[in-house]
Amino acid sequence: KQEVTQIPAALSVPEGENLVLNCSFTDSAIYNLQWFRQDHGKGLTSLLLIQSSQREQTSGRLNASLDKSSGRSTLYIAASQPGDSATYLCAVGPNDYKLSFGAGTTVTVRA
Amino acid sequence: GAVVSQHPSRVICKSGTSVKIECRSLDFQATTMFWYRQFPKQSLMLMATSNEGSKATYEQGVEKDKFLINHASLTLSTLTVTSAHPEDSSFYICSATHTGSNQPQHFGDGTRLSIL
Numbered sequence: 001k002q003e004v005t006q007i008p009a010a011l012s013v014p015e016g017e018n019l020v021l022n023c024s025f026t027d028s029a030i031y032n033l034q035w036f037r038q039d040h041g042k043g044l045t046s047l048l049l050i051q052s053s054q055r056e057q058t059s060g061r062l063n064a065s066l067d068k069s070s071g072r073s074t075l076y077i078a079a080s081q082p083g084d085s086a087t088y089l090c091a092v093g094p095n096d097y098k099l100s101f102g103a104g105t106t107v108t109v110r111a
Numbered sequence: 112g113a114v115v116s117q118h119p120s121r122v123i124c125k126s127g128t129s130v131k132i133e134c135r136s137l138d139f140q141a142t143t144m145f146w147y148r149q150f151p152k153q154s155l156m157l158m159a160t161s162n163e164g165s166k167a168t169y170e171q172g173v174e175k176d177k178f179l180i181n182h183a184s185l186t187l188s189t190l191t192v193t194s195a196h197p198e199d200s201s202f203y204i205c206s207a208t209h210t211g212s213n214q215p216q217h218f219g220d221g222t223r224l225s226i227l
Binding site for chain 1: 115117145152153154155156157160202204206215216217218219220221223
C-alpha cells in the first residue's frame with residue numbers, strides 16, 4: 001500500500017523567503033506525481049503534474065522535482081508572498097490514476 | 112478551463128437524515144469521477160471511483176450501502192450519505208477526469224457536512 005509523507009507538517013516564513021516542501025512515498029512504481037494547493041475549507045487546485053519519466057516541472061515561481069528511485073519529490077516556491085499561504089498536498093498516482101495523498105504542509109507567509 | 116462544481120458547499124442536518132452531494136464537470140466530459148473524504152489536518156482518503164454508466168468501485172472499508180454513488184451522465188455524479196450520523200461529519204470532495212492517459216484530476220470546492 002502506498003504511503004505518502006510530507007515534511008514539515010507546518011511552515012512559517014517571512015515574505016520573500018524561498019519555500020522548500022518535501023514529499024516522500026514508499027512505492028516507487030508510480031505513474032505520476034502531483035502537487036496541489038488547498039486553501040482553508042476549500043477544494044484542491046492542481047499546481048504541477050510530473051510524469052514518472054520526468055525529473056522536474058516548472059510553472060512561474062514553482063518548481064517541482066521528482067526522484068522516483070528514492071521516492072522523493074520537492075516543491076520549491078521562490079520569493080514567497082502572503083498569497084502563497086495555504087496547505088500544499090502531494091499525491092502520487094499508480095497506473096489506474098487513483099491518487100494517494102500526503103497529509104499536507106501548511107504554509108504561512110508573514111508579511 | 113476544466114471546472115468542477117460541487118454543491119452544496121455546506122450542510123448541517125439532524126442525525127438520520129440522508130444528504131445528497133452533487134459534482135458537476137462544467138466544461139468537459141468526465142468519464143471518471145472520484146469521491147474523497149478529508150478529516151481535519153488529515154489527507155484526502157479515496158472513498159470510491161465512479162465511471163459513467165457503471166457501478167462505482169468502493170475502497171476497502173467504505174460501506175456502499177451507506178454512501179450511494181450515481182454517475183448517470185458524463186457531467187454529473189452524486190454522492191448520497193444515507194441515514195447520516197455524527198461520525199459521518201467530514202469534508203467531502205469530488206474530482207473528475209476525462210479519458211486519456213495522464214489527464215489530471217480536477218477538484219470541486221468540497222462539501223462540509225455536519226451532522227448534529
